[in-house]
Amino acid sequence: MLNTPPSTVDGLKRHSKKLSKSLGIPLHQAQAQAAVFCGYPTFAVALKSLSAKQPVGSAPTRKHRLHVSAWWTDRETRQSGREVWWVDLSAPYTQLLTPSQMRLPGAFARLTPLAKDHLFIDYRHDSQERAQHHICHALRTWLFVDATKLRPSTTHSRVYPEGKSSNAIPGRDHYSGWYDPITKGYVFVDEPYEPAALRKAADRAQWSNQHQYDIAKPQWPGMYLPGGQSGSRLYLVASKKNGPPLAPLVKSLDKLPAPPVSEAWKGDSAQGLSHFVSPGETDAQGNKPEPPKTPTAPPPAHRGKQPNRMPIETHEVLGKLLKDVNADTYMREGVRNRMATLRGTLDSWIQNEYSVNELPFERFTEVYFGDTPRTRFEKSLPLHQREAHMATLADVKQTLEQHYTPTKVRALTNRIDQMMKSLSTWK
DSSP, X not given: OOSSOOOSHHHHHHHHHHHHHHHTOOHHHHHXXXXXXXXXXXXXXXXXXXXXXXXXXXXXXXXXXXXXXXXXXXXXTOOEEEEEEEEEESSXXXXXXXXXXXXXXXXXXXXXXXXXXXXXXEEEEXXXXXXXXXXXXXXXXXXXXXXXXOEEOSOGGGGSGGGOGGGOOTTOOSOEEEEETTTTEEEEEEOOBHHHHHHTHHHXXXXXXXXXXXXXXXXXXXXXXOOSTTSBOOEEEEETTTSOOSHHHHHHHTTSXXXXXXXXXXXXXXXXXXXXXXXXXXXXXTTOOOOOSSSSOOOOOOOSOOSSOOOHHHHHHHHHHHHHHHHHHTTOHHHHHHHHHHHHHHHHHHHHHSOTTTSOHHXXXXXXXXXXXXXXXXXXXXXXXXXXXXXXXXXXXXXXXXXXXXXXXXXXXXXXXXXXXXXXXXX
16 A cells, blocks of 8 residues: 555546555545545545646647648639648547547538548638638647647536526637546636727626636637737636636646647648648558548448438538528527537538439538528527528428438437527527
8 A cells, every 4th residue: 555645646546446446445435535645635626636736738749740631612713722731749639539529510620530640621612711721720729639638528508607608707709618537627718809808807807706717818829710919819717616727728738839820821732622641641551642532531332222311402402591591690509509510410411321423522512511601690680581591490300301210300300499499589
């Protein structure tokens, strides 16, 4: 048995397991005893305190290069190109996030793994600038993940005081929720534009005192849209009682290099829709790369007539309808978030339903995310417009129910019902 209390989180956990085995007691009892042995009242407090004393994501040498590539076609000039940029991480990206965590919306949207060191943005951007912007956003987010070891979270209520979004920090913008697997706590990442955050500084400080939350502002500017005095700035927000300590996260973030931004593009640009072959792909192909016809993993071969399948033309009709609704209702959060899930799901369905010969990549990219109308940032819509969009969503729901089994389509139709309810109460 140890004579000296463990000084690290891993040491505390190892000691707890040994104690449980040697004394024949449940692990939670052993953890409580181990915490007292280390001088802490509870195991949770011990974890939080010890994790604050050790660096987060800063010790390993960054040697695992991650490439992110994308295509673009200018709709006016009809010129096309391929963009790629990279960052060096402390571990392969597959060890930092699970596939399900990478499916969450935001910077990870439409990222398709092509190799152990290469992610392709499965979307045809309408300009070189947009392609570079999307790549930079993805790279910045991977740097954040690598430095903090936080994980994207869908449990949104956990980041708010008392679990209520109405208690959120004043002036929040471009925010996201993250989970710390070490302390089991949650971090609210807020990235407002700097001038707006400064105007709300007093309100945010008062909110912090009222709810007993810590607010930290790293020097590293963030993931969303950093740059200049008017760019977005990263703030970490966490409960003093249940959240992870923010100081180690700030320390790790401040060791990061300057975030990649499209205004200072240092990646590689090529004309035409060529496929970028990463070193990882070369190794996997025995140093004899044969670039695929499209940079996405080909869908499974068509297996004949299937009950859960819509005609391509019907997918295209639904895609246009949903893009029109999204453009008008983007500012309605109850519609926007569910719309992203709905379009993303249908996008993956059509890719699985048709082979690349039946549905060429150029046509596929236009169905649910290409050729989108200009977004209207309206804070409300008149009743007749809301009713028109509700009728459109009802038609989409009916169409889905006609082509798919109830079991497969139930989750999507429930989301559509929730979207229509949200529109009906949008004043």
